[in-house]
Each structure stands twice: as C-alpha cells, then as structure tokens.
Amino acid sequence: MKAGVIAVQGDVSEHAAAIRRAAAAHDVDCEVEAIRTSGVVGDCDVLLMPGGESTTISRLLADEGIDTEIQAHVAASKPILATCAGLIVAASDAKDDRVQTLDLLDVTVDRNAFGRQKDSFEAPLDITGLDEPFPAVFIRAPLIDAVDEDVDVIADWEDNPVAVRQGPIVATSFHPELTADTRLHQLAFFRDKQAVTPAEADQ
Ligand code: GLN
Numbered sequence: 001m002k003a004g005v006i007a008v009q010g011d012v013s014e015h016a017a018a019i020r021r022a023a024a025a026h027d028v029d030c031e032v033e034a035i036r037t038s039g040v041v042g043d044c045d046v047l048l049m050p051g052g053e054s055t056t057i058s059r060l061l062a063d064e065g066i067d068t069e070i071q072a073h074v075a076a077s078k079p080i081l082a083t084c085a086g087l088i089v090a091a092s093d094a095k096d097d098r099v100q101t102l103d104l105l106d107v108t109v110d111r112n113a114f115g116r117q118k119d120s121f122e123a124p125l126d127i128t129g130l131d132e133p134f135p136a137v138f139i140r141a142p143l144i145d146a147v148d149e150d151v152d153v154i155a156d157w158e159d160n161p162v163a164v165r166q167g168p169i170v171a172t173s174f175h176p177e178l179t180a181d182t183r184l185h186q187l188a189f190f191r192d193k194q195a196v197t198p199a200e201a202d203q
Pocket of ligand 1: 050051053054055084085086088111139140142
C-alpha cells in the first residue's frame with residue numbers, strides 16, 4: 001500500500017508514523033510518501049491531510065496544483081483521513097475567504113469557534129465503530145456547525161459533531177495522529193479488516 005501525507009505544512013511526521021503503525025497492526029506493507037508537489041497523489045492508495053494552518057495549506061495546495069489531484073483521488077473513491085486543518089480544507093465551506101476549500105465533504109466549519117472557547121484539551125470520545133472511548137486531542141479545533149444529510153456523524157463533543165464520514169473520507173476536528181492510539185487511522189483505511197495486533201499500538 002502507498003500512503004501519501006500532504007506535506008505542504010502541518011504535523012506531517014506524526015501522520016506518517018501513525019499510518020505506519022496502523023498498517024503494521026494489519027500486517028500490511030506500507031510505503032509512506034510526503035507530498036509537496038503535484039504528480040504524486042495519483043500513485044497513492046490512501047491520503048492523509050494533517051492539521052496545521054488551513055489558510056496556508058489551502059494556498060500551497062492550489063499553488064502546487066495538488067488541490068485538483070486530491071479531488072480526483074476522492075472522485076475515484078480512494079480513502080482520505082483529514083484532521084483539524086485538514087478537515088477545514090476538505091470542507092465545502094470554511095466561512096473564511098482565505099481558505100480555498102476543496103469541497104470534498106459536505107460540511108460547514110467554523111475555523112476558530114472551538115479554539116477560542118477552549119484552546120487545547122484532551123477528552124475521551126465515544127466514536128461509532130470503536131468499542132472503547134478514543135483519547136481525542138483538540139488543538140484550536142474547528143467546529144463543524146452544519147452537515148449535509150449524506151454525512152455520517154461518528155462522534156460528538158458537547159452536542160457538536162467532531163468526527164464525520166462521507167464516502168471515502170473520514171475527518172476529525174481533533175488529532176488522532178498525536179496519540180499512540182491508531183484506531184482512527186484503522187477505521188479510515190482498514191475498516192473491513194480485523195487487526196492482527198492490538199488497536200492501541202504503542203510501538
Ligand atoms: N485553527 C487552525 C486553522 O484554522 C487548525 C488547527 C489545527 O490544525 N490544530 O487552520
């Protein structure tokens with residue numbers, strides 16, 4: 001399997017490590033490539049869109065011509081995990097002209113609402129498809145404030161959706177890549193497979 005981590009800005013190495021751990025849990029060989037230029041996305045089976053700063057990420061994706069390649073990846077029903085700023089960029093509307101959203105996911109997000117209220121915190125989250133709560137790390141997280149009927153909300157925090165799934169995309173307001181727990185990466189990329197090692201891989 002080849003995994004591409006969008007690497008124009010953000011927490012790239014954490015996602016690269018997380019997808020390696022998640023693939024190892026399923027005994028799958030995984031080559032990881034950091035994507036900074038066009039011409040690579042097309043070779044990838046799965047993509048990861050990290051957290052970071054969404055205005056910068058979206059501008060660089062457009063400058064490099066990676067934006068349309070990511071849209072083609074989704075149109076081909078290939079999986080993506082988008083976290084925090086990645087969710088903002090993947091959304092249909094970020095209510096901020098400085099973010100050129102990719103319109104991959106039918107949600108509206110408020111980039112700063114969550115962050116202003118509670119800058120950073122960790123909370124145990126019940127997530128559809130996971131047996132035990134997930135340790136969710138929120139860092140100046142976006143608020144998902146509207147979801148289309150085609151979008152499945154798989155986790156809420158204080159009555160707001162914080163994890164969603166639509167077709168091949170799983171997106172979270174929080175940062176699963178910052179914990180040793182790879183279950184969200186497994187849910188995004190190996191959802192039909194039984195893990196061969198425990199879900200909370202700590203290697
Ligand atoms: N608030 C940031 C943004 O708007 C996202 C924060 C994050 O990815 N941790 O881009």
